Amino acid sequence: MGGWAPRALSGRFALQIAFLAPVRSNTVMAAPLLEPSEPLTPEPERPVTVGELTRRITATLEMEFPDVWVVGEISNFNRHTSGHVFFTLKDERAAIRCVLWKSGAGRLSAEIKDGVEVEVRGHVSVFEKQGNYQVYVSSIRPRGLGALEVAFRKLKERLQKEGLFDPARKRPLPRFPRRVGVVTSPTGAAIRDILKVLARRWPAAEIVVAAARVQGEGAAPEIVRGIENLNRLGDIDLVIVGRGGGSLEDLWPFNEESVARAIYASGVPVVSAVGHETDFSISDFVADVRAPTPSAAAELAAPDRQAVAAALDATFVRIARGLTHTLDLLKDELALFEANRHFRFPQEMVLARVETVEDLLARLTAVMRDVWTRLRFRLERATGGLAQHAPRAAHERAVGGVAMAIHRLAAAERTLLAHRWGANVERLAGRLEDLHPNRILARGYSRTVLERTGRTLTRAADARAGDMLQTHLAQGELASRVTNERSQSAAGLRPAAPDDAAAPQRPPGKPRRDKGPSLFD
Amino acid sequence: MAKKKPDDKPTFEQRLARLEQIVEKLESGEVGLDESLKLYAEGAGLIRDCRKILGEAEKRITKLTEAASGELGTEPFEPEEADDEGDKGE
Numbered sequence: 102m103g104g105w106a107p108r109a110l111s112g113r114f115a116l117q118i119a120f121l122a123p124v125r126s127n128t129v130m131a132a133p134l135l136e137p138s139e140p141l142t143p144e145p146e147r148p149v150t151v152g153e154l155t156r157r158i159t160a161t162l163e164m165e166f167p168d169v170w171v172v173g174e175i176s177n178f179n180r181h182t183s184g185h186v187f188f189t190l191k192d193e194r195a196a197i198r199c200v201l202w203k204s205g206a207g208r209l210s211a212e213i214k215d216g217v218e219v220e221v222r223g224h225v226s227v228f229e230k231q232g233n234y235q236v237y238v239s240s241i242r243p244r245g246l247g248a249l250e251v252a253f254r255k256l257k258e259r260l261q262k263e264g265l266f267d268p269a270r271k272r273p274l275p276r277f278p279r280r281v282g283v284v285t286s287p288t289g290a291a292i293r294d295i296l297k298v299l300a301r302r303w304p305a306a307e308i309v310v311a312a313a314r315v316q317g318e319g320a321a322p323e324i325v326r327g328i329e330n331l332n333r334l335g336d337i338d339l340v341i342v343g344r345g346g347g348s349l350e351d352l353w354p355f356n357e358e359s360v361a362r363a364i365y366a367s368g369v370p371v372v373s374a375v376g377h378e379t380d381f382s383i384s385d386f387v388a389d390v391r392a393p394t395p396s397a398a399a400e401l402a403a404p405d406r407q408a409v410a411a412a413l414d415a416t417f418v419r420i421a422r423g424l425t426h427t428l429d430l431l432k433d434e435l436a437l438f439e440a441n442r443h444f445r446f447p448q449e450m451v452l453a454r455v456e457t458v459e460d461l462l463a464r465l466t467a468v469m470r471d472v473w474t475r476l477r478f479r480l481e482r483a484t485g486g487l488a489q490h491a492p493r494a495a496h497e498r499a500v501g502g503v504a505m506a507i508h509r510l511a512a513a514e515r516t517l518l519a520h521r522w523g524a525n526v527e528r529l530a531g532r533l534e535d536l537h538p539n540r541i542l543a544r545g546y547s548r549t550v551l552e553r554t555g556r557t558l559t560r561a562a563d564a565r566a567g568d569m570l571q572t573h574l575a576q577g578e579l580a581s582r583v584t585n586e587r588s589q590s591a592a593g594l595r596p597a598a599p600d601d602a603a604a605p606q607r608p609p610g611k612p613r614r615d616k617g618p619s620l621f622d
Numbered sequence: 623m624a625k626k627k628p629d630d631k632p633t634f635e636q637r638l639a640r641l642e643q644i645v646e647k648l649e650s651g652e653v654g655l656d657e658s659l660k661l662y663a664e665g666a667g668l669i670r671d672c673r674k675i676l677g678e679a680e681k682r683i684t685k686l687t688e689a690a691s692g693e694l695g696t697e698p699f700e701p702e703e704a705d706d707e708g709d710k711g712e
Contacts (some may be wrong), residue, residue: 140632277634287685300680305634307681310699330686334694406676413669413676416641420665423648427658430651543654 103112151230159227162234166225171197171236172244178215180206190221190236196210199237202211205239212348218244249349254358256383265365266386272370274390278338278403280307282369285325287312288514289347291374303403305417309337315344320354325363332368340367341398342384344375355382364388374398435546472510542575549573634675637668640687 141149141157149157173190178185189196199221201209213219223238260266272532281299285291285309299306311327314320324342331337342364344352346549353374354360364371364387373388385391392398480503510537549558552569564570564583572579632640644665647653653661684696 161700211709252682275635279633282686287701289697296683296701302682305675308683309696310683311686326688327686330688334686334696354681410673410676413672417666417669418647419645420641420648420662420669423645423651424658424662426651427653428650431655441632 136431148243154231155227155232158234159229162225162227168222168224169236170220170222172218172220173197174216174218175213176215188215190219198228198233199238200228200235201238201241209241210348213241213245220244220247244346246349249353249356253383256356256358256361257386260361260383260387265361272389273373274370274402276404278303278306280309280336280337281332281402282309282311282337282340284311284313284324284331284340284342285344285395286315289315291315291343293395294345294394295341295453296400301405302405304398304406306403309334315354316347316351317354321357321360324354325359328360328363328367332366339370339372339402341372341374341392341395341402342388343372343392343395343398344376345395346377346380347413352380353380354378355384357383360384361387372398372401418594431546472507476506479503542573547572547574634672637672641665641668641672 103298141154153207171190171194173192176189176191176196178186178188178399184206186201186203186206186209188199188201189195190199214473219241220243221236221238222240223236225234226237227234264270282291283295292310296308299308309331311331313327315324328340328342331340342355342360344355352375355373361383364384370389371387372392373384374392374397375382375384378393388411390398390401392401504610550556550571550573551558551564552571553565554563558564558570566583566585568583570581570583572581644661646659648658648665683699685699687695687697689695
């Protein structure tokens with residue numbers, strides 16, 4: 102680091118806001134203010150007391166030096182047990198005692214010590230008991246800080262005007278970074294903090310460290326190079342630029358224009374994390390996101406995996422519930438069909454048909470018997486007459502007539518049946534069609550019949566290995582053979598062992614319906 | 623020259639976005655059985671993948687290197703204990 106400026110208090114401008122030490126209480130109050138314009142004349146008969154004289158001196162000094170900035174080197178630095186700080190400011194020609202009251206001394210940086218050149222603000226007064234005049238310090242800063250502050254303000258103003266801090270161009274950080282670039286010292290506290298936090302929150306992220314000095318001469322160009330190189334390397338989701346706490350001079354590279362411009366030019370979002378919470382740097386203003394500390398930068402850069410895991414859990418619950426919901430809807434729909442008596446008592450349909458058939462058979466039998474009776478009668482009559490007349494030819498004609506009659510009769514019977522019963526059968530078929538659970542089948546259900554029993558299979562336990570199954574789908578049927586007899590109910594509703602999750606996904610077209618309607622059990 | 627990552631697998635964000643779609647569809651109750659089962663399986667798979675990413679061991683930490691030619695590369699990086707910043711950490 103260049104020796105051109107001593108180290109700062111702690112690198113924060115806030116400290117320079119004057120805190121007023123309660124110095125006047127033990128000086129001004131003790132003596133009424135006297136006009137210094139009235140010189141004290143020597144009065145041999147009535148000399149003034151030491152106290153009076155001292156009060157006059159005090160008043161004079163306070164009048165003359167109510168608020169000064171004085172520069173000098175610290176010596177005899179002494180922090181009293183009371184908390185007050187005493188030191189001497191000196192240069193080549195003179196020295197002056199200084200007091201910093203406890204109220205202000207608490208924030209004094211360790212960098213303020215003997216040999217350090219500082220700038221002190223305060224008023225001059227007198228410690229009357231010892232007749233010492235001294236500076237009652239209200240604020241103190243390392244020499245040169247004033248110039249830095251001015252430079253900081255000027256640069257900030259200029260870059261602001263130029264639009265480098267424009268909130269509209271701040272980019273959001275990626276939610277789940279895969280590759281994080283870090284520009285900082287490879288040996289500093291910052292990199293350790295960042296790695297620690299990222300490892301805890303989002304270990305899936307890869308980290309690329311662009312090593313750069315982060316203080317002193319030559320730091321700024323290295324930081325610039327780091328930002329540029331990470332951009333050049335590519336496939337970086339965001340860049341963290343920063344360092345841990347330090348004096349204002351230590352943090353100064355992050356107030357350099359070149360660093361600001363490199364951040365501005367970065368193709369990926371930049372998080373600036375310089376020093377402590379209270380430190381603000383130019384890079385903070387240019388960066389897409391300002392983090393108060395390097396640890397905080399890492400927190401901003403990556404989500405907490407615990408929280409993400411919890412969100413995933415919640416999502417899984419919703420997905421499972423969504424599927425259950427769908428199944429419930431379908432189940433309800435199916436229940437409506439199952440409640441229909443034709444499904445509950447399928448034998449009725451068969452019985453109805455059996456009755457019809459038997460009825461038809463009975464009628465047919467009756468008709469045929471009737472016909473036969475009449476034919477036989479006519480035949481016998483004809484045979485009787487024939488025997489009397491022309492036996493052979495007449496006989497044969499009669500037999501032919503009988504065959505013809507039987508034939509016509511049968512045709513008539515068929516027509517009759519077609520007319521009377523055909524309509525009935527059509528109607529029955531139509532009703533059956535209505536009852537057919539096409540709607541369900543079309544949605545992916547199927548009805549499986551166990552061939553051995555001829556019944557609809559509702560429990561896996563009813564089927565044995567080797568049984569043949571007839572599966573009725575919306576379109577067509579499939580025959581399959583039972584290969585095992587797991588009576589376990591449907592897979593798929595249990596959360597997520599990897600293999601289970603995929604189980605409900607049947608290979609397309611393969612009738613793995615051996616468990617039939619078990620999904621709805 | 624920018625190096626491209628070998629895998630073109632969907633990012634974590636893309637997976638979450640797809641999960642969100644799946645949840646919405648399933649919760650609407652408007653998809654049929656086959657589709658529901660398919661969505662469920664896909665969702666469960668996505669969650670499994672995401673969890674895997676969450677559980678991944680700490681990824682590589684590398685240090686960017688630059689050859690004299692300007693060629694960029696990386697080498698393993700291990701933070702040292704030394705502290706040249708003169709800071710006291712956080």
